[in-house]
Amino acid sequence: MRNLINFIIDHYHWALFLLLEVIGLTLFFSRDGYQRASFISSTNTIVGWIYEGRSKVTTFFDLTQTNRELTSANVYLNLRVKQLQDELEKYKDSGTTRSDSVNPLAGYKLIPAKVVHNSLHLKDNLLTIDKGTADGVDKDMGVVSGNGVVGIVYKAGPHYSVVIPVLNSQSSISCMIEHRRYFGYLHWTGGASNMAYVDDVPRHAHFKLYERMVTSGYSTVFPEGVPVGKIIHVFNSPDGVSYRIQVHLYTNFATLRDVMVIDNEKVTEQVELLRHAADTLALTNR
Numbered sequence: 556m557r558n559l560i561n562f563i564i565d566h567y568h569w570a571l572f573l574l575l576e577v578i579g580l581t582l583f584f585s586r587d588g589y590q591r592a593s594f595i596s597s598t599n600t601i602v603g604w605i606y607e608g609r610s611k612v613t614t615f616f617d618l619t620q621t622n623r624e625l626t627s628a629n630v631y632l633n634l635r636v637k638q639l640q641d642e643l644e645k646y647k648d649s650g651t652t653r654s655d656s657v658n659p660l661a662g663y664k665l666i667p668a669k670v671v672h673n674s675l676h677l678k679d680n681l682l683t684i685d686k687g688t689a690d691g692v693d694k695d696m697g698v699v700s701g702n703g704v705v706g707i708v709y710k711a712g713p714h715y716s717v718v719i720p721v722l723n724s725q726s727s728i729s730c731m732i733e734h735r736r737y738f739g740y741l742h743w744t745g746g747a748s749n750m751a752y753v754d755d756v757p758r759h760a761h762f763k764l765y766e767r768m769v770t771s772g773y774s775t776v777f778p779e780g781v782p783v784g785k786i787i788h789v790f791n792s793p794d795g796v797s798y799r800i801q802v803h804l805y806t807n808f809a810t811l812r813d814v815m816v817i818d819n820e821k822v823t824e825q826v827e828l829l830r831h832a833a834d835t836l837a838l839t840n841r
Contacts (some may be wrong), residue, residue, distance in 0.1 A: 638711045641648045659780030664818035666691050670811050680722040682706070684814060687714045695776060697817040703782035703805035704728060704770060706812055722748055722808055730783050731771040732762045739800065741783060751784065756798040762786065768802050775819055778806045
């Protein structure tokens, strides 16, 4: 206690100084309206700087989520634009325009990702995306862009995944001619990165050039109706029992950046229901 008293006595002038400062400032700002307003304005400026700095820090850490949302929006909008363009070409001769198309990805869980590595001119091209199992990506999930089909996830690590794109000799995706239900399998045989072929289209199929090829929905990878490309040429198959269709791909692999991975849980459920219905029908007809 004695030490505390001695400390106060030795430093009383500092305490007196602070007390007088507080009293002086209180009298000064309470009597002078201009100075009070200036003080408040200065305080607001400082607080504003603090808030602005905090906002910038928060915005920086929110960039990942913002980029994810922008990627999703970009893919959705590009798909819709492609649908509307195709519908416009389809009905322009009749002088009317309408759209009965439904977004084939509506209702599916989609995981936005960016392509961090891509190749175009190899026999078996691969691409790498910046999402992995930690983000919900798994093997055998379908990958699409804003224009159409990209490929299928081959391997998934914690934060990156390798995709087998359409531009790979091992790729085989079930496709059909839109609105006509004739289907075949999409293959790439090398060469131009914007061309591929659909094989095994039946000879009795009726269709026209420039009609759309879309995914058939007959697998657990892609839902029905995802754009693939347009028909530009028709050949006979080597064995002469089916058609081989040359397709101009909608996805531009040379500039591919934003993609979406399709969570195939819903696709799997849909295909299993179809298989069950087919098995039930087969048993009924016996």
